[in-house]
Amino acid sequence: MRQFLTVVVFTLLTIGFFAGYSNFGIPQIEPAPPPKEEKLDLGSMTMDGFIALGERLFNGKGTCTLCHNALGRAPELATVGEVAAGRLKDPRYEGEAGTVEEYLTESLIDPSAFVVIGFGKKGTNDTESPMPNVASGGIGMSVAEVAAVVAYLQDSSGAEVTVEIPQDIGAQEDDGEEDESEPREAIGDPKELMALFTCDACHMIGGEGGEVGPDLTQIGASRDRDYLRRAILDPNADIAEGFEEDMMPEDMGEAMYVAELEILLDYLAGLK
Amino acid sequence: MRIPKLLQAVLVLAGVYFGFIVVFDVILDAVIPSSLLVMYMFFVTAGVFMVFTYDEEGTRELVAPIKALVEDPSKRVWRNIVFVIVPLAAGAGTYVQMQPSFEAPLELRTIHPAPPSTAKIYGKRVNLLKLENPFRKLEKEDPEQFRELVEEGAAVYIENCQYCHGDKLDGNGPYAAGLNPTPLNFQDVGTIAQLQESYLFWRIATGGPGLPKEAAPWISSMPVWQNFLKEDEIWKTILFLYDYTGHSPRSWGHE
Amino acid sequence: MNGPRPILKTGLALTILGLGLAVVALVLTGFGQFSAFAAEHAGAAGEAAAAGLYGPAPKLTAADYPAIAGVNGRIVVWIVAQLHLWFAAFVLAVPIFVFIIEVIGMRTRDKRYDDMAYEFIKVSITAYSLTAVLGGFLVFALILFYPHLFTYLSTIFSESMFYYALLFFAESAALYIYYYGWHWLQGGFKKWVHLTLGLVLNAVGTTLMLLANAWLTFMMSPAGVDAAGVFGGDAWAAIHNFLWNPINIHRFVANIAYGGSIVGAYAAFKFLTATGRQERAHYDWMGYNANFIAICALLPLPFAGYYLAAEIYAYSQQMGITLMGGIFAWLFIIQAVLIGTLFLSANYYLWCGMGRSDGAKRYTKYIKYIAIVLVGAFLVWFTPHTLVLTNEELKALGGPHHKILGPLGIMPAKNTAVNVMIIFTAISFMFYRRANKIATVPWVKAGNAIQVALYTAGIANIVFLGIYHGYFTNTVYKVAASIPQVLTTLVVIAGSITLDSFIYRGSKEVGSLQWGRIPERAQYALFLLAVAFTWLMGLMGYIRSGIRQHWHVVDIMRDASPDAFTPTLGYAANVVSVAAIIFMAMVIFVFWIAQVSSNKTLPAGYWKE
Known part of the structure; x- marks a missing residue:
């Protein structure tokens, strides 16, 4: 029994030493928390702000600096603005870009379109790039974020910034993969419409929804179509008692098709 | 025995x-x-x-x-x-x-971290990998003017820097004892002799607040000199630092 | 009576052999079936995807992780998985060297080997059921705490999980017949049948490990799915993902070293509690063999580790940098301390063991020099790249860079140190082997001179490569130098063993080896080996899993639970320590139960006469 206890004590001491060393012998560094998916507000953004966003993405979420740094794991990007023009004429170039901006965008989405000599994957003779597609799962940049990084790259390499700030990101999905230039198809179902514009975030219908705005469960009983139309297009014109101004977005009129507005009004007026 | x-x-x-x-x-x-x-x-x-x-x-x-x-x-x-x-x-x-001591708790801090490849200085984005001292070439081309510039740099140094970095450039100025981290000793072969002029330009212009993330916490009290000095004054001061200590800046060429 | 019985027995033996072969065939074709299945389905993969058979990886929110009984799901899964892994490693490793020892016993016709092999497998029997119990617990924990992850993985690995469950029957059958039939299947043909069973047992066991490895490497380096996580239908592609084989190799080697160390701890415990001389001698011998197995597997382990790390780097630079830099850089300092402990205690055991021979005196004078080199190399090995400095020291140094210690903190110095440690462990071992022998060949002096020259040249080459490439060339060569260093080490060790076998051909023995003549302290070295190994495996489990960061399946399925954060090293060390203590308690239970069966109580007057 004595031997047994000695062994137990010895084991506990050993484990205690390892745990103690790990806790107190070395500095405890708090690892960065998982990155948050950032919501972009591009509408109010200046070009400088957009470039700064690109820089943040470049140094942060994009994880670009892991390789594009002074250690030379990946090509230096300090002059990429000038170099890109030459790349387009390079016989090894396989992409479809016509301008520097397009080239840069393409290099982020399809890195193997042009591989700088000496930076290819081992054994592929510089035809395949080790860089991931920044829009894919791991980094997961949206279209707008890619544009911001391109703007930053152009700015930081001293080239002219040709990127335009993408607009209409209001209804941006997390993956942002929709093509923003294409108009949305009109929606005929009022419930889908309400879901698209997330009305239920503030308004309650049938016991479900938020309490920031008035309950709409029986709104048709007390308000007519004209009032409702005005309430959607110009929310601050009349404020129901007990609610605050400036809570509802004012751009519903821009975001909605006319037909959709009518469908929505029909629906709301019918809630009695 | x-x-x-x-x-x-x-x-x-x-x-x-x-x-x-x-x-x-x-x-x-x-x-x-x-x-x-x-x-x-x-x-x-x-x-x-x-x-x-x-x-x-x-x-x-x-x-x-x-x-x-x-x-x-x-x-x-x-x-x-x-x-x-x-x-x-x-x-x-x-x-x-x-026993409680007055010593600050230990911090893991990289005082002289790797520089970024570019930095925004004087409102422009400069490429630190390629940046050169505009006056360095005069050392050979026009030694007389070069001496003059060094003198001007010395004046800037005495007016602004020596309080901490010392009149012998040994990091031992009148205020040095009160600072932590200590002001850099430029006479030491391990400091500016190992660095490129662009690195000095970056550190002087952006000071303690310009240190990158890896150098956190940013407790260096080096001021942001771009707010106080002109660009050419910084370059001249750098000339003086190397001239006085007898070091030469690390060159661009690969060793 | 004598007539039909042998025939019956032979028939039975043949049946078992046939069954065994059938299982081998099943196992071997298992992968073939996967490939065939894959080939069959590869064509259909496109259709499958188009038809929406497999959905994308779910995007989860914190609400998707059930809170159960107020416990932290991650810690439960972590500890249970780690316990399962420890037992599994032990249970898989033991049959491997039991098989080898049985073969040695069969070749040498030395019954002691056979008895030792039997005792090894006896220890692992209870551990086997604990492995299964913990495996079941792990599955439950995953389903309960991470239902969506488990659902996603099980849609991709549906076949392999099913085969895994089936293979467990084969594993159990093979193990039980192997163990319970040990004394029955003895001699001549039956011994062959028994050996075959051992082979089947190992084949099934290894297959089980390979399958389980595939699931976890899929989480690190997913394959067979697209960027959204939609499974293409090719099961083989998902199994044969990028990090599968590097992990397989690393685990296989590490399991053997680990199994050896645990059995060594068992022998050490039995030695300490033994009462008779003979019993002590037996367990001393068993401990020596277990330690020998552990060291043999330990020596190539750093290289397997380098290979794994290099492949992780090749798979994803980002993962590689996460692995080697940032917070995990400090983990490798802890790892250095642990591996140093392993090397030191293994060497100490060898030195203590030299007391068994009367001829060892000739070599003991060198031990202190070996110790100096080992400790010196070890100090280099765990010198961190970033030093922890007080403010006074910072001022005295004029900055955080240390001109002497700084260069010791980087890879070339550490590679050099670990190679030197391995070579000196080999020298320790050479002295041990020589201790009881006197060479009789006429060219002993020349032979020894060649040995000295071989080691000197090897060490000089390793140090030269380390210093020259590490500090006087650019980054590319710094890393590249490790390969010639490793080759030098291997060549020197292989050359030395070969040379010694010629020098000591027909040698005389000084006297018979005195098994059991070893201080008790040496047994604690064996315990230390086992504990350090256990803890080290737990720590490396943390980093292997930790480099996925906030992903369940890297880049495909995000961990949205409140526990998605990467824990600090201290936190991880505490979890590992708790798990290690639980494991040790269970191991003690296993050891105890293994000896209970041989205890007999004869109560007087209890039974009817």
């Missing part, structure tokens, strides 16, 4: 311990960090223990004096002395360790 094993072991440990201190702190003039020395000594002790105890005779000889001290009736006086001293020493050690 043969030295008893226990004494041998103690001598070896003390020898290694003071050996480390003498070699590092005195001969090489590079202090051995106490945290590291503790771990070093832990494993040296383990090694000494291993060598002295792998066979029975060695172990017996090593342990014999300790056993005798505890068990031998004739060693009563010694035993009592040791039994008093050991707890006292342990208590004193604990007291010293736990």
Whole structure:
């Protein structure tokens, strides 16, 4: 029994030493928390702000600096603005870009379109790039974020910034993969419409929804179509008692098709 | 006379311990960090223990004096002395360790981190990898004008920098003692002699607040000189730093 | 009576052999079936995807992780998975060297080997059921705490999980017949049958490990799915993902070293509690063999580790940098301390063991030099790149860079140190082997001179490569130098063993080896080996899993639970320590139960006469 206890004590001491060393012998560094998916507000953004966003993405979420740094794991990007023009004429170039901006965008989405000599994957003779597609799962940049990084790259390499700030990101999905230039198809179902514009975030219908705005469960009983139309297009014109101004977005009129507005009004007026 | 094993072991440990201190702190003039020395000594002790105890005779000889001290009736006086001293020493050690001190807590901090490849200085984005001192070429082309520029740089230095970095550029100015981290000693071969001029330009222009993330926490009190000096004044000061110390900046060419 | 019985027995033996072969065939074709299945489905993969058979990886929110009984799901899964892994490693490793020892016993016709092999497998029997119990617990924990992850993985690995469950029957059958039939299947043909069973047992066991490895490497380097996580239908592609084989190799080697160390701890415990001389001698011998197995597997382990790390780097630079830099850089300092402990305690055991031979005196004078080199190399090995400095020291140094210690913190110095440690462990071992022998060949002096020259040249080459490439060339060569260093080490060790076998051909023995003549301290070295190994495996489990960061399946399925954060090293060390203590308690239970069966109580007057 004595031997047994000695062994137990010895084991506990050993484990205690390892745990103690790990806790107190070395500095405890708090690892960065998982990155948050950032919501972009591009509408109010200046070009400088957009470039700064690109820089943040470049140094942060994009994880670009892991390789594009002074250690030379990946090509230096300090002059990429000038170099890109030459790349387009390079016989090894396989992409479809016509301008520097397009080239840069393409290099982020399809890195193997042009591989700088000496930076290819081992054994592929510089035809395949080790860089991931920044829009894919791991980094997961949206279209707008890619544009911001391109703007930053152009700015930081001293080239002219040709990127335009993408607009209409209001209804941006997390993956942002929709093509923003294409108009949305009109929606005929009022419930889908309400879901698209997330009305239920503030308004309650049938016991479900938020309490920031008035309950709409029986709104048709007390308000007519004209009032409702005005309430959607110009929310601050009349404020129901007990609610605050400036809570509802004012751009519903821009975001909605006319037909959709009518469908929505029909629906709301019918809630009695 | 043969030295008893226990004494041998103690001598070896003390020898290694003071050996480390003498070699590092005195001969090489590079202090051995106490945290590291503790771990070093832990494993040296383990090694000494291993060598002295792998066979029975060695172990017996090593342990014999300790056993005798505890068990031998004739060693009563010694035993009592040791039994008093050991707890006292342990208590004193604990007291010293736990005593609150004025020393700031340890921080892992890289004072001179790798520079970014570009930085925004004077409202422009400059490429630090390619940036050169615009006056450096005059050293060969027009030595006379170069001397003048160095003089002007010296004036800037005396007016702004020497309070901390010292009039001998040895990091020992009147205010140096109050600063932590200490102002850089430019005379040391390990500082500006190892750096490119663009690095100095970046550090001077953006100061402590311009340190990148890896240098956190940003406790350096170096001011952001781009807010106080003109661009050419910084470049001239850099000329002066190298001229006075006799160092030459690290060149662009690959070694 | 004598007539039909042998025939019956032979028939039975043949049946078992046939069954065994059938299982081998099943196992071997298992992968073939996967490939065939894959080939069959590869064509259909496109259709499958188009038809929406497999959905994308779910995007989860914190609400998707059930809170159960107020416990932290991650810690439960973590500890249970780690316990399962420890037992599984032990249970898979033991049959491997039991098989080898049985073969040695069969070749040498030395019954001691056979008895030792039997005792090894006896220890692993209870551990086997604990492995299964913990495996079941792990599955439950995953389903309960991470239902969506488990659902996603099980849609991709549906077949392999099913085969895994089936293979467990084969594993159990093989193990039980192997163990319970040990004394029955003895001698001549039956011994062959028994050996075959051992082979089947190992084949099934290894297959089980390979399958389980595939699931976890899929989480690190997903394959066979697209960027959204939609499974293409090719099961083989998902199994044969990028990190599968590097992990397989690393685990296989590490399991053997680990199994050896645990059995060594068992022998050490039995030695300490043994009463008779003979029993002590037996367990001393068993401990020596277990330690020998552990060291043999330990020596190539750093290289397997380098290979794994290099492949992780090749798979994803980002993962590689996460692995080697940032917070995990400090983890490798802890790892260095642990591996140093392993090397030191293994060497100490060898030195203590030299007391078994009367001829060892000739070599003991060198031990202190070996110790100096080992400790010196070890100090280099765990010198961190970033030093922890007090403000005084910072001022004295004029900055955080240390001109002497700084260069020791980087890879070339550490590679050099670990190679030197391996070579000196080999020298320790050479002295041990020589301790009881006197060479009789006329060219002993020349032979020894060649040995010295071989080691000197090897060490000089390793140090030269380390210093020259590490500090006087640019980054590319710094890393490249490790390969010639490793080759030098291997060549020196192989050359030395070969040379010694010629020098000691027909040698005389000094006297018979005195098994059991070893200090008790040496047994604690064996315990230390086992504990350090256990803890180290737990720590490396943390980093292997930790480099996925906030992903369940890297880049495909995000961990949205509140526990998605990467824990600090201290936190991880505490979890590992708790798990290690639980494991040790269970191991003690296993050891205890293994000896209970041999205890007999004869109560007087209890039974009817």
